[in-house]
Amino acid sequence: MSKAYTTEEQVAVAAVRRASRLTASVFNKLVKNETLTKGDKSPVTVGDFAAQAVISTILKHAFPDDPIVGEEDASDLRAESGKEMKDRIVALANEALTEELGLGDNENWGIGPGQEKTDAEILDAIDRGNYEGGSSGRMWTIDPIDGTKGFLRGEQYAVCVSLIADAQVKVGVIGCPNLPIDPAHPEQGTGVIFKAVRGQGAQQLTLSGANPTPLQIPPCTPATLAFLESVEAAHSKLSFNERVAELLGITRPPVRMDSQAKYGCLVRGEGGAYLRMPTGVGYREKIWDHAPGQILVEEAGGIVTDSRGEPLNFGLGRTLGENYGVIAAGKDVHHLVLGAVQKALAEETRAKV
Ligand SMILES: Nc1ncnc2c1ncn2[C@@H]1O[C@H](COP(=O)(O)O)[C@@H](OP(=O)(O)O)[C@H]1O
Ligand SMILES: [Mg+2]
Numbered sequence: 232m233s234k235a236y237t238t239e240e241q242v243a244v245a246a247v248r249r250a251s252r253l254t255a256s257v258f259n260k261l262v263k264n265e266t267l268t269k270g271d272k273s274p275v276t277v278g279d280f281a282a283q284a285v286i287s288t289i290l291k292h293a294f295p296d297d298p299i300v301g302e303e304d305a306s307d308l309r310a311e312s313g314k315e316m317k318d319r320i321v322a323l324a325n326e327a328l329t330e331e332l333g334l335g336d337n338e339n340w341g342i343g344p345g346q347e348k349t350d351a352e353i354l355d356a357i358d359r360g361n362y363e364g365g366s367s368g369r370m371w372t373i374d375p376i377d378g379t380k381g382f383l384r385g386e387q388y389a390v391c392v393s394l395i396a397d398a399q400v401k402v403g404v405i406g407c408p409n410l411p412i413d414p415a416h417p418e419q420g421t422g423v424i425f426k427a428v429r430g431q432g433a434q435q436l437t438l439s440g441a442n443p444t445p446l447q448i449p450p451c452t453p454a455t456l457a458f459l460e461s462v463e464a465a466h467s468k469l470s471f472n473e474r475v476a477e478l479l480g481i482t483r484p485p486v487r488m489d490s491q492a493k494y495g496c497l498v499r500g501e502g503g504a505y506l507r508m509p510t511g512v513g514y515r516e517k518i519w520d521h522a523p524g525q526i527l528v529e530e531a532g533g534i535v536t537d538s539r540g541e542p543l544n545f546g547l548g549r550t551l552g553e554n555y556g557v558i559a560a561g562k563d564v565h566h567l568v569l570g571a572v573q574k575a576l577a578e579e580t581r582a583k584v
């Protein structure tokens with residue numbers, strides 16, 4: 232019997248690879264008027280839009296019936312004021328889509344020389360990410376640039392795609408153009424793809440698809456653990472992590488990095504646990520910010536829950552509506568971190584009374 236999700240994995244890797252190369256080249260050319268501020272005050276760049284267009288176009292050609300939950304939408308680009316940005320995005324997306332076919336690519340996925348798309352096709356591809364999500368059937372998630380703030384700083388960011396079926400993540404692919412291939416050998420350069428398929432394990436590849444290496448979270452104890460956490464204090468309550476570290480007797484300083492590169496570093500054994508607690512009430516985590524990371528960690532032998540020990544629920548729409556916080560770690564430390572998180576939460580409740 233052939234393995235499940237083989238084509239989905241190949242398509243997702245091909246899409247992430249093209250979009251990752253696009254974002255890396257955009258960064259070097261990004262000019263001031265190529266970033267917008269969205270309604271929630273967060274930034275979005277021509278790189279985010281163009282990368283979502285590329286991934287969505289490839290998914291549409293390969294799996295025309297699958298809906299997509301994508302972070303971005305094209306409404307700002309359809310306005311007269313967005314014309315200049317739209318022209319740039321169409322050019323960037325077409326440049327990436329028409330690159331020569333590489334290892335594992337297939338021209339039926341709408342890619343390769345001569346496969347230029349019209350402005351309307353590019354805008355529609357971005358807007359195909361408007362699916363509301365749900366608990367049944369297949370859907371893809373796209374976060375074209377996760378960690379846009381890290382991207383703008385020239386630090387870590389990730390191009391993230393997942394396939395979810397009946398609320399369970401089946402395939403996850405995370406491209407990290409700025410992450411060292413091997414942190415012990417910086418001379419090897421940067422650019423990594425992490426991928427996982429349910430029941431088939433997790434692997435790291437270089438951005439060009441070379442050196443597939445199986446990933447298994449190495450053993451860890453509080454003595455060797457360092458929390459992986461956000462750079463942005465608005466995204467995660469960093470003081471809470473400090474208290475949890477204290478309760479566990481952790482002495483290593485936290486490793487701060489933007490995006491789902493944190494999940495990738497966790498499975499490579501850099502850190503030991505990813506802890507993300509809400510900074511206030513009201514914000515709900517987005518499914519595209521965690522679906523690829525969740526399957527990557529689980530397939531590398533780890534556990535992902537919220538702060539109550541509940542699994543992340545990807546079947547409630549575009550957000551993880553019922554979950555509160557995220558704890559990802561290897562099997563040997565997850566329960567320790569969870570216990571300390573609950574203790575710290577209880578302390579906070581007592582302090583409020
Ligand atoms: N108040 C908030 N709390 C938690 N996450 C938030 C947030 N505001 C934005 N985010 C999310 O945090 C993501 C980045 O995570 P990190 O801090 O780990 O780098 C953002 O992804 P994008 O950059 O794709 O918009 C965004 O979805
Ligand atoms: Mg964003």
Ligand SMILES: [Mg+2]
Nearest residue numbers: 374377378520
């Ligand atoms: Mg994101």
Ligand SMILES: [Mg+2]
Nearest residue numbers: 302374376377
């Ligand atoms: Mg994003």
